[in-house]
Structures are given as C-alpha cells and as structure tokens.
Amino acid sequence: MFASPTNKPAPEVPIESSSGWLSRLRAGLAKTRAVLNTDVSDLFARHPRIDEALFEELESALITADVGAATAARLVENLRLTQREKKIADGAILRGEFKTALTALIAPLEQPLDVSTHRPFVIMIAGVNGAGKTTTIGKLAKYFQSQGHSVMLAAGDTFRAAAREQLMTWGARNNVTVIAQEGGDSAAVIFDAISAARARGIDIVLADTAGRLPTQLNLMEEIKKVKRVIAKADPSAPHETLLVLDANTGQNALTQTKAFDDALQLTGLVVTKLDGTAKGGMIAALAAERPSRPIPVRFIGVGESIDDLKPFVAKEFVDALF
Numbered sequence: 001m002f003a004s005p006t007n008k009p010a011p012e013v014p015i016e017s018s019s020g021w022l023s024r025l026r027a028g029l030a031k032t033r034a035v036l037n038t039d040v041s042d043l044f045a046r047h048p049r050i051d052e053a054l055f056e057e058l059e060s061a062l063i064t065a066d067v068g069a070a071t072a073a074r075l076v077e078n079l080r081l082t083q084r085e086k087k088i089a090d091g092a093i094l095r096g097e098f099k100t101a102l103t104a105l106i107a108p109l110e111q112p113l114d115v116s117t118h119r120p121f122v123i124m125i126a127g128v129n130g131a132g133k134t135t136t137i138g139k140l141a142k143y144f145q146s147q148g149h150s151v152m153l154a155a156g157d158t159f160r161a162a163a164r165e166q167l168m169t170w171g172a173r174n175n176v177t178v179i180a181q182e183g184g185d186s187a188a189v190i191f192d193a194i195s196a197a198r199a200r201g202i203d204i205v206l207a208d209t210a211g212r213l214p215t216q217l218n219l220m221e222e223i224k225k226v227k228r229v230i231a232k233a234d235p236s237a238p239h240e241t242l243l244v245l246d247a248n249t250g251q252n253a254l255t256q257t258k259a260f261d262d263a264l265q266l267t268g269l270v271v272t273k274l275d276g277t278a279k280g281g282m283i284a285a286l287a288a289e290r291p292s293r294p295i296p297v298r299f300i301g302v303g304e305s306i307d308d309l310k311p312f313v314a315k316e317f318v319d320a321l322f
Helices: 018-028 030-046 052-064 069-086 091-109 133-146 161-174 186-200 217-233 252-264 282-289 314-321
Strands: 002-004 121-126 151-154 177-180 204-207 240-246 268-272 297-301 309-311
Touching (some): 018 030, 030 052, 030 091, 052 069, 069 091, 069 282, 091 314, 121 133, 121 217, 133 161, 133 204, 133 268, 133 297, 133 309, 151 161, 151 186, 161 177, 186 204, 186 217, 217 252, 252 282
Parallel strands (some): 121 204, 121 240, 151 177, 268 297
Antiparallel strands (some): 002 177, 297 309
C-alpha cells in the first residue's frame, strides 16, 4: 500500500466566475445546440403561422438530439396543448414556452450534493469502461478543494495499472493523497483509504472502481461487494454513489443507469463529454425515464480542462442549448 503525495494543506484554488463557466457551458454544448438551433429555433422562424408541420419538425429535431422518441412526443403534445390554451400565434412566444417546458422537465435533476453530513464523506464512483471515471475523480477533487474541503483518493480500479497511474497523476496535480496498491482487491484499497481519511481528518474520500458493463454479471456482483465492504469501514457509507455517464452513449445511458441503480442504489449521476456530442438531449431522457424518483445529475462535464466539471443547473443548461 502506498500514498502519494503526502497529505498537505490544499492549495489555494481560484474561484471561477459564473460568467466564465457559462461561456464554457455554451461552447461545450455547441454540437447539441447546432441540432436544436438549426432544427428548432430556425424552425419557429420558418413557421410564422403555427401549424402541424412545425410540431412534426420539432419532434424530429428532439429525437435527433437524443431526447428519446417518447419524451419528444410528450414535450410536443404538451406544447400543442399550451399553444391552443393560450392561443399563441407568434413562433417566438411558442419558442419561449418550449424552453420553459424543457426546463420544468429537467429541473428535478438539479439537486446539489451536500457533503457536510459526514466526515469523511465517502463518494463511490462507478461506470462502464471509458465513461471518464478516473478523469472525473480528478476534476471532482479540484472542485471540492475549491469549496475548501480536504480530499483523499482511493485507487479502487485495481484491474488497470494505467487507471492507478492516472489517478496518481491527478493526485499530484491537485496535491491530494492517493491510497493505492499494485494489484490486489478493490474493496480492500477503499477500506484502507476510509480508515486513513478518518485518522487524518480528511473531509472527502473519492473512491474509484473498475469499469464494467452491466452485462458482466460477475463484475456487477463484485462492485456490490465493494459497496458492502465500504459499509464495514463506515456503516453510513458510501454517502454518495455516483454513476459516470458518457453523453455520447445517448439513450443507452438509460440502460446503464437502470442496471447500476439496481445493483448499487445510485444517489447521483455525472454526465461527461457533453462537449463532444450532439446528444445532449439525453439529459431530458434521464429526467423523463423516472419522474417519480429521478436520480439527480450532480455534475456535468463540458471539456478536457480540470475546471470543466460543475454542478448541474437546469436553467443554465437549457439557456446554453438555445
């Protein structure tokens, strides 16, 4: 077992202005916005007299942005009803109604993560191969430091040596201790990290796990074991179980979410790589999939920079799409 670097006070981290983040959010969602602006915003302008063709084209545009066929149909039908009830004849006004409806749909996903309830606050990170778990952990470490918290990383992906090395690199960049070992058991590494964090008075433990597909039943059983071992280190832990989703997977994100939720009882999602896809509408699909108990989108990522991960805010997201 080894740790790197030694635990030192967190460095001073400048707080980014909200305007800077919004600019990056707009830039990051450019591909999705290109679909929606071409097919939606211009669509309203092309139909000064609101007719059925407008609603049909709108539904097609939403499906292209990976909102999902059922969700797109529901949004459009509700917009039809609004247009009739309010007797809207202006396309620009109808566009505003559509933005309002989309914001209302995804607003339940906006639930900021409160890490003040336990110390250490243990966050378990799961996801499929290539979703960006390890990079997300590095960015989360930076984010929590900017909030004044001390952080420790647990290199629980013991299947890939490269994952451990990558996490060590992130630890060095953020001046954060990483608990790791060559090979061995993922659950044991995380158990040791929680014990070390408790002894050192660390605020937050970010626990990496190996990527796995929901169809790999033996590996899904293994990650259940990891969660049980975490509870042995701290009966109240993990305090947050996050699934990292690659936005490029589009509708497949719904299948991943269900499978990992069945196994781990997820408490939150992180949607990464929104800057590299035109499928940003999958956020709406996540909201529509389970309206009675939505799994919050805690953070979204819109770039490669260490600062390109921030809490999800529904209105900001919709505004950036338009």
